[in-house]
Amino acid sequence: MVRFGEEHYSLDFLKDKGFVRARCRVCGEFFWSVDKDREVCGEAPCEAYSFIGKPPTTKKYTLEEMRDSFLGFFERNGHEVIEPYPVVPRWRRDLYLVSASIVDFQPHVTSGAVEPPANPLVISQPCIRLVDIDKVGLTFGRHLTIFEMGGAHAFNTAQRKVYWKDTTVALCHKFLSELGLRDEQVVYKEGVWSGGGNAGPCFEVIVGGLEIATLVFMSYRTLDGELIELPVRTVDTGYGMERFTWLSVGTPSSFEAIYQGIASRISKYIDAPKIDRDILEKYSRFSAWITPSSASSLREVREKAAQLAGISIAEILPDLERLEKYYALLDHTKSIIFILSEGVVPSNSKVGYLARLLIRKSQRLLKQLGAEEHLVQIAEEQLNYWGRWFPKLLEMREEVLELIEHEVSKFSDTVNRGLAHLERELMAIKSSGAAISTDFLVRMYDEKGLTPDIVSEAASKIGLPVSIPGNIHELVAEMHGAANPQEEQVDERLVVVERQLKDVPPTKKKYYEYPYEGKFESRVLSVGDNYVVLEETLFYAEGGGQVGDVGLIHHSNGTCRVIDTQPINSVIVHFVDGPLPNVGETVKCEVDIERRLSIMRHHTATHILIGALRRVLGKHAWQMGAKKEADYARLDISHYKSLTMEEIEKIEQVANSVVARRLPVEVKWMSKSEAEKKFGFTIYQGGEAPLGMLRLIIIPDWDAEACGGLHCQNTAEVGLIKILGVDKIQDGVIRLTFAAGPAALSHIQSKLRDYHEKYRKTDEELSRLRLLAGKILEDAPKEINKSIASLTSKVGSEVVESYSEVFYKPIARLWLSLKSYQKEEVIKGIRLIFDVSSISDELYLRTLAISISILSEPTAILLIGRGKERNIVALYVNNQCEKRGASLEKLASRLENEANISWAKKDNAYIGYTTFRDFGKMFSTIKSFLESLSS
Numbered sequence: 001m002v003r004f005g006e007e008h009y010s011l012d013f014l015k016d017k018g019f020v021r022a023r024c025r026v027c028g029e030f031f032w033s034v035d036k037d038r039e040v041c042g043e044a045p046c047e048a049y050s051f052i053g054k055p056p057t058t059k060k061y062t063l064e065e066m067r068d069s070f071l072g073f074f075e076r077n078g079h080e081v082i083e084p085y086p087v088v089p090r091w092r093r094d095l096y097l098v099s100a101s102i103v104d105f106q107p108h109v110t111s112g113a114v115e116p117p118a119n120p121l122v123i124s125q126p127c128i129r130l131v132d133i134d135k136v137g138l139t140f141g142r143h144l145t146i147f148e149m150g151g152a153h154a155f156n157t158a159q160r161k162v163y164w165k166d167t168t169v170a171l172c173h174k175f176l177s178e179l180g181l182r183d184e185q186v187v188y189k190e191g192v193w194s195g196g197g198n199a200g201p202c203f204e205v206i207v208g209g210l211e212i213a214t215l216v217f218m219s220y221r222t223l224d225g226e227l228i229e230l231p232v233r234t235v236d237t238g239y240g241m242e243r244f245t246w247l248s249v250g251t252p253s254s255f256e257a258i259y260q261g262i263a264s265r266i267s268k269y270i271d272a273p274k275i276d277r278d279i280l281e282k283y284s285r286f287s288a289w290i291t292p293s294s295a296s297s298l299r300e301v302r303e304k305a306a307q308l309a310g311i312s313i314a315e316i317l318p319d320l321e322r323l324e325k326y327y328a329l330l331d332h333t334k335s336i337i338f339i340l341s342e343g344v345v346p347s348n349s350k351v352g353y354l355a356r357l358l359i360r361k362s363q364r365l366l367k368q369l370g371a372e373e374h375l376v377q378i379a380e381e382q383l384n385y386w387g388r389w390f391p392k393l394l395e396m397r398e399e400v401l402e403l404i405e406h407e408v409s410k411f412s413d414t415v416n417r418g419l420a421h422l423e424r425e426l427m428a429i430k431s432s433g434a435a436i437s438t439d440f441l442v443r444m445y446d447e448k449g450l451t452p453d454i455v456s457e458a459a460s461k462i463g464l465p466v467s468i469p470g471n472i473h474e475l476v477a478e479m480h481g482a483a484n485p486q487e488e489q490v491d492e493r494l495v496v497v498e499r500q501l502k503d504v505p506p507t508k509k510k511y512y513e514y515p516y517e518g519k520f521e522s523r524v525l526s527v528g529d530n531y532v533v534l535e536e537t538l539f540y541a542e543g544g545g546q547v548g549d550v551g552l553i554h555h556s557n558g559t560c561r562v563i564d565t566q567p568i569n570s571v572i573v574h575f576v577d578g579p580l581p582n583v584g585e586t587v588k589c590e591v592d593i594e595r596r597l598s599i600m601r602h603h604t605a606t607h608i609l610i611g612a613l614r615r616v617l618g619k620h621a622w623q624m625g626a627k628k629e630a631d632y633a634r635l636d637i638s639h640y641k642s643l644t645m646e647e648i649e650k651i652e653q654v655a656n657s658v659v660a661r662r663l664p665v666e667v668k669w670m671s672k673s674e675a676e677k678k679f680g681f682t683i684y685q686g687g688e689a690p691l692g693m694l695r696l697i698i699i700p701d702w703d704a705e706a707c708g709g710l711h712c713q714n715t716a717e718v719g720l721i722k723i724l725g726v727d728k729i730q731d732g733v734i735r736l737t738f739a740a741g742p743a744a745l746s747h748i749q750s751k752l753r754d755y756h757e758k759y760r761k762t763d764e765e766l767s768r769l770r771l772l773a774g775k776i777l778e779d780a781p782k783e784i785n786k787s788i789a790s791l792t793s794k795v796g797s798e799v800v801e802s803y804s805e806v807f808y809k810p811i812a813r814l815w816l817s818l819k820s821y822q823k824e825e826v827i828k829g830i831r832l833i834f835d836v837s838s839i840s841d842e843l844y845l846r847t848l849a850i851s852i853s854i855l856s857e858p859t860a861i862l863l864i865g866r867g868k869e870r871n872i873v874a875l876y877v878n879n880q881c882e883k884r885g886a887s888l889e890k891l892a893s894r895l896e897n898e899a900n901i902s903w904a905k906k907d908n909a910y911i912g913y914t915t916f917r918d919f920g921k922m923f924s925t926i927k928s929f930l931e932s933l934s935s
Helices: 012-016 063-076 101-105 164-178 240-249 254-257 279-282 296-307 313-340 350-368 372-386 391-395 397-432 438-448 452-461 472-480 492-498 591-618 645-660 674-679 743-778 781-795 797-801 803-815 842-854 879-883 887-901 920-933
Strands: 020-023 030-033 119-126 146-156 186-195 198-207 209-224 226-240 519-527 531-533 552-553 558-568 571-576 586-591 623-629 634-638 666-670 694-699 703-706 721-730 733-740 823-825 830-837 857-866 871-877 902-906 911-913
Touching: 012 164, 020 186, 030 871, 063 119, 063 146, 063 164, 063 240, 101 119, 101 146, 101 226, 119 313, 146 164, 146 240, 146 313, 164 186, 164 198, 164 226, 186 209, 198 226, 209 240, 226 240, 226 721, 226 842, 240 254, 254 313, 279 296, 279 313, 279 733, 296 313, 313 372, 313 397, 350 372, 350 397, 350 452, 350 472, 372 391, 372 397, 391 397, 397 438, 397 452, 492 558, 531 733, 586 591, 591 634, 591 645, 591 694, 591 703, 591 721, 591 733, 591 743, 591 830, 645 721, 645 871, 666 674, 674 703, 721 743, 733 743, 803 842, 823 920, 842 857, 842 871, 842 911, 857 879, 857 920, 871 887, 887 902, 887 911, 887 920
Parallel strands: 830 857
Antiparallel strands: 020 030, 030 186, 119 146, 146 226, 186 198, 198 209, 209 226, 519 531, 519 586, 531 571, 552 558, 552 586, 558 571, 623 634, 634 733, 666 694, 694 703, 721 733, 823 830, 857 871, 871 911, 902 911
């Protein structure tokens, strides 16, 4: 761990004010105080809270008043007040939630890449941290998932020094003085801050046992254990608005201070338990001790706090536990509305998972409080209350409530489905004599949505003891709490080529100036085994979901085809096939301009569709991914349920109305701060923007996004926009496949040809089936096999097989609708159905397999019929599954190698025979292949 010496903390301001340095005899950390006899740092649990019942400020504040006092103080002292940023930092891909005010300015401002929106500035930023979620309520407000961080920030560069340590501490001390705090009540505790590869010394500001602010001096980056000075020295101060408010009122918990204006509204649904005020105050002074750990249980730390307070924990425990749940519920429901108001859809991944975690935990808390049907109403009260200061909450009010209602209903269904699975697993644990582990509890929560108390209830019915760790939700949140920028697949070609381009100068990008031109000349700067680098280029390099250009390069050694164009840092690399040019020669190049124009149409159509989707479905519809190619494009959006045909048609109508209006498509370069102020944070629909100036694509009064792609000059150039398909690719994410202009016409014509051919074949087939069905219906339905044998003797097995669905289709439909198969899993958005039966009839199994063709979602099926000497295997995938890359041939090949199956393809299904009997392994083989597919 990085440590800083005394010289980093020995400030003239502190010494002039009479502060002296001492070392805490409890925690061993250094601190500064005017009390020369002070032996402890003052921070709980080194000493108890002294402000409970005796607030040290001259007046009591509400949270709103404290926020206004803080912002007003720093504004009077030369800081510009900045509006709070969203709690979901879509300008960064390494974080899911804003955890501190400095996040608003990382990495763009703190790295020196862009100017800050003001310097110095002050902000009251809502922040959400789930790292201590299980401590919320237990510690009476020391831990919260949502809080406002008052951030006073200054960014010092070589060109401009704003202020540094002495002024930072002086401003803090002045603010404390204006609140009525005396010098002897304030302690500055030395500390170290580190995060995101940066580090610096800091002071923790302690009053009455409570840390109310942290003053960080971000001046270094860490590299291999060494400290390297940053070009921008950042003053990163965090003032806890809720803690300041709590300090000013001296209530037993901070929740009484934070939610005093909404408590009466919540009481319509839940009554807060009443505990004798005197007892509660005594206990709360030692609530900082309530931090369960691996070494001590919640019961042990509660007893210790009660002993220190001189009270009996047994007398208040039932009401105390209920009060703690009530506090946690207030906190969690506030977090929920702030997250969902930013367009987050609860799901099984990324920030959507964290929203789901909070909703499900709140729902369980409500059940324990006897009010499980009131989550939506409590959220509505929170929206109405906090919306007075955060208008975005009211703008998204109806969508937030609908999302919560949908998620609560879904949670109930999830629990019901998961209980049967849980019972089987618990019986297996009991049979083995093993204990229920923490890993098991986390897995049940993560995979099945079953909270620890649900597991505990089920386990108690069969006599299995369960020990639920005090940080179980923190463990689950930790699994999903940090974004992983490395999730993207690495193109190995680029890794190899990058090493060879160290001395190659940046490529001049001409495609932004001349997007409609395809022919040009340029000098060759570098040549590799399969690539060419030019001095300047019109070939667009892949980025922002838009594929790279292709075309031709004519040179002295012949002509090579450009098969892909990729950026490597500031160099554009043209991957080629064919003879290579010489370094230094001037070559003639041709971009495939028709392909380029089609991609441009699809890119502009994507921006048009995003605007349409947000207007039809709601503002929660955020872009989650996109791909623009010549023949079609796809757009992934966050949405919590499947689209209806009416919604799809409405989206098309709205989008094509924008095309018809011939709106200009403007390209503007702006600073990050200017763009955010003018257009809001929806400019980050495409995700994290590059450092420096932002290139904005603006369709007036419709859409504005940071985007590096090529676009049409106006919306009319896009032509007809036609949605070709809509699929739910994962929980909370819908994929739209679409085409624009001539590509859309081509798809429509192809569909019409397919429909005409299918209609012709269907009409002929129906005529034949009517005759055959008449004969079959004369026989008893229960004697199907006898009927098949009889018909076989009359017309031959080939004829019978060609109409097998007449015999088995009703059974197959019933089998599929009732889900009579043994197992079903969803892998990467693909349903995998698996069944083993004692019926080894090829015709029967094949008909069952083919029945999934009627399903709209991507589906694969593996059926096994056990025989005496060998087993029959049926394998089939529907068209949607094929489009996802899971072809029938690939699956069959995997199984053939694994189980030694000899295949025959019949009616687009694979039928095979094998003596292999590890059916679970066969299922795992298919599952592993599906897991390897890209999302």
